[in-house]
Amino acid sequence: MTRVTTLPADDAACGWYHTSAPRRAKESHSGEKKTRWAVIGAGFTGLAAARQLALNFPDEEVVLIEAQEVGFGTSGRNAGFAIDLPHDIGAKDYIGDINIAQSTLKLNLLGQSILRSLVEQHGIDCQMHACGKYQGAIEDRGVAVLDAYRSGLDKLGQPYEVIEGKDLPDHIGTSFYRKALFTPGTILIQPSALVKGLADSLPSNVTLYENTPITDFEYGDKVVLGHRNGRITADKLVLANNAFGMRFGFLQRTMLPMFLYASLTRPLTAAEQAQLGGKPFWGVIPADPFGSTVRRTPDNRILMRNSFSFNPNQQPKLHCLERFVRNHRLSFERRFPMLPDVDFEYTWSGSLALSQNHKGFFGQLAPNVYGVLCCNGLGVTRGTVTGTLLADWIAGQRNEQIDFLLDTSGPNKVPPEPFLSIGVNATLWWGQMKAGKEM
Structure with missing residues (x-):
């Protein structure tokens, strides 16, 4: 048996x-x-995979294993944006190859459709609202990003609205932003409430074990x-446990x-x-990837x-938690000077797995072992659709979207330590410094 070194x-x-x-x-x-x-991992991806396996194989038991409590881990810690549009930060117009962008859009829309259907079918109370999102900019660099993204959306044939700063208070209350690009297709959710609801509405042939961290494994004719x-x-x-997939022997030195x-x-x-x-209620994502994501929730929190x-x-890292709450305070005060006495009630961290080439893994990892790993920050819609389609592919189904995912090259290798940490930490420091007021 091989030990899992980190849980x-x-x-x-x-x-x-x-608050859920x-x-x-x-x-x-x-x-x-x-x-x-x-199935290991009861986040969006693992819940989707377990559900679809159970539907595809109704006479067989599916065991879903979660190391912590459902809704407490990664999938319950994101910003709650179920985004439809592709966003290739490596492309000048943030869309890039039009064929890839169109396939990505179809995947994201399918992920949204799956979630909507489950929420309606099972009456999941997760503050789901199809209210779109604003991408806000303050500095010249941010405004240039919005202009570039507009040209990409034109190429993709997707609707948007440009809102000037003087008009933004009618939308989001604050006059902090110079300009925003509104796109109507995003769905906002309470992520932990959604994950909890998805777990409590699984098919009867799914057995869920929570607070069961796997500490060792062995592969062969059986796992x-x-x-x-x-x-x-x-x-x-x-495996639907994102970067922890590396702890199970796969995709070593690929996920950050x-x-x-x-x-x-x-x-x-x-x-x-x-x-x-x-x-x-509304949601704002930053023009600069190192900027601030901001939401007003249906229960009137920011x-x-x-x-x-x-x-x-x-x-x-608890010391980062203590340090970065000061960043949150400063960012809040810049945007909401009209709310001087509003304190934070909760502060937390949440993990995500990034790859250097912005690609994830979908498919077979070894005999009897499959995986959907490396979310690249798109876990809500992408995790839902890829978990579902992996279960369909395992059951022998093929379609255009499965073929697209199978043809994706997957995450590439990153440099070894200590060069990796030096490079990543330098990039984070410089990116957050350049973000300026966008943060």
Whole structure:
């Protein structure tokens, strides 16, 4: 058996988790278990894969294994944007190759459609609103990004609206931004509430074990997964645990475990809501990738999300949490001077897996082992659709979208340490310095 050297261990104060409806976690596994299918990771990708495997193989049990509690980990810690549009940061117009962009758009739209259908079918209360998103800019560099992205959207034939700074307070309350590009296709969600709801509406032939971190594994004719209280033996394994896939022996030195930091305010009072003005809920993403993502939620809180750290051991850094909350405070005060007495109630970090070439993995990793790994920050829609399509492909189905994913080259290799950490940390420092007021 090969040991898993690092286990998921997120910090405690995730605002999305604590403000979503509580649920009773499923029991952890103990003893011996044999199953046809095992899926590791009960985030968006793993939930989708387990659900679709169960539907494709209704007479077979699917075991879904989560190291922590559903909704507490990575999928419950993002900013809650289910985005439809492709966004290739390596292309001048942020769209790039039109054929790839069109295929990516189809995937994202399918992911949105799957989520919408499940929310409606199971009555999941996750503050889902198809209200679009604003991409806001303050400095000249940011405005240039918006102009470039407009040309890419024209090429892709997608609608948008340019909103000048003087008109933005009617939309988002603040006059901080010079210009924004509004695109109507984004869906906003409460991510932890959605993940909890998806877990509690799985088909009856899915067995979910929570708080069951896998500590060792063995591959062969069967896959054996060990943990402190027992062992699970499966015919087939699906890895849906993002950068932790490297800890299970695959895609070594390809995924960069990055952590992003967020804070969520207390609910605004009625007087503060009136002082802010604008629409009752909205989301803003930054023109600069190192800038701030901002949301006003349906329960009248403000989310601030910015600041990165590179955590190669995949563990949160509490000193970064303490340091970056000051960035959130400054970013909030710049945007919302009319709300001087609104404090943050929660501050947390959340991990994502990035690759140097912005590509993920979809397919077979080894005999009896499959995976969807490396989300590149698009876990809500992309994780949902790729988890679903992987289960379809395993069941023998083929279509244009599956072929597109199988043809993707996957994440490329990164330099060895210590050069990797030196390079990544220098890039993060310089990127956040250049972001200026966009942060």
